Amino acid sequence: MNKMFKWMGICVVLVSFMFFPSKEKAAGEGMGKSTWLWNTVEIIENKEEIVGFLKVHGVNEVYLQVNPSVEKEHYHQFIEMANLENIHVYALDGAPKWATVNGRSSLIAFFDWLEAYQLEANESQRFTGVHLDVEPYLLSGWTSAYGKTVLNYQKMVMEAVDRSDSLQLPLGMDIPFWFDEKSYNNEFGKGNLAHWVIGKTDEVGVMAYRDQAVGPNGIIELIRNEMDYALFAGKKVKAGVETAPSSEGDFLTFHEEGEGFMLGELARVDAEYGTYSSYKGIAVHHYGSWKVLSE
Numbered sequence: 001m002n003k004m005f006k007w008m009g010i011c012v013v014l015v016s017f018m019f020f021p022s023k024e025k026a027a028g029e030g031m032g033k034s035t036w037l038w039n040t041v042e043i044i045e046n047k048e049e050i051v052g053f054l055k056v057h058g059v060n061e062v063y064l065q066v067n068p069s070v071e072k073e074h075y076h077q078f079i080e081m082a083n084l085e086n087i088h089v090y091a092l093d094g095a096p097k098w099a100t101v102n103g104r105s106s107l108i109a110f111f112d113w114l115e116a117y118q119l120e121a122n123e124s125q126r127f128t129g130v131h132l133d134v135e136p137y138l139l140s141g142w143t144s145a146y147g148k149t150v151l152n153y154q155k156m157v158m159e160a161v162d163r164s165d166s167l168q169l170p171l172g173m174d175i176p177f178w179f180d181e182k183s184y185n186n187e188f189g190k191g192n193l194a195h196w197v198i199g200k201t202d203e204v205g206v207m208a209y210r211d212q213a214v215g216p217n218g219i220i221e222l223i224r225n226e227m228d229y230a231l232f233a234g235k236k237v238k239a240g241v242e243t244a245p246s247s248e249g250d251f252l253t254f255h256e257e258g259e260g261f262m263l264g265e266l267a268r269v270d271a272e273y274g275t276y277s278s279y280k281g282i283a284v285h286h287y288g289s290w291k292v293l294s295e
Contacts, residue, residue, distance in 0.1 A: 023231060023276045031270050032281035034061035034205075034238060036092060036133070039288060040070050043078040050078070053291060055085045062287070063092035063131040068113055075117065076125040088128035090172065099136035099153040107156060111163040118167055129170040131205070132160055137176070150193065151186045161200055170202035174240065177208045177222040180229075195229050203236035205283045209252045210241075211261075213268035217251075220272045230278035238280045239269050244289035259294045 042050060054062055062082065079089045093110045097103035118126050134156065136142060141149035157173065164171035179194035188196065198204055208222040215221070223239050230237045242253040254262035266282050273279040284290050
């Protein structure tokens, strides 16, 4: 009888680990910061200034947009310099049209360029991962042909997953905080769109563009569903915030409040989710506007 209860206890523990994953981070695993660098030509003349800014502001990942018109030697030099400061560089690109049949060529061109670059570069000059910002909801089809647009978006995500896997690079995708309110019902099955993207990629950046951490419309609550699902799925989430001016409302950005206020609010987000193994830190959009904010 005692043996039976012993085995029952072990089974309960195993099941609890399966269905209720631990929130605790592994020892030594910290919270990071990342930012987007869209104006790629800046790495030609300003690489030292950029890396210096990233280092001072505690950034350990930068999403660098791939611009094929910039010579590869500049990518080599910038990535080497960033790596010396333990800053990882992700290849960044994306546009709404990527979630269309005609836009597939842009996705292919991006990954073809990246594949050639990785083959030619030395280890210290290579990208660490892929980060895509596609935003399919900016297409007219998001309202006029939602089902078709979502399906094309999912097909794009799967192709990006396959190409990233072939390069042995982790894939991150930007998604809005309200994707958890959107559904899909097609050849990929039926379910919650945010959960689907989180499940297929290695990490997501949730664009929780608000200037307050707490409250029902604050950053903490806006990413809670994604944080909980990523915890269950064993994936990573970054909380994305805005620093550029916004015509949609002052509450969407820290542009008016300044960097000091922003850092205080972001510390609250870190405090709330710092023990979650799914939490990877903050993503500040973007380098150019953040730099202005800090001056």
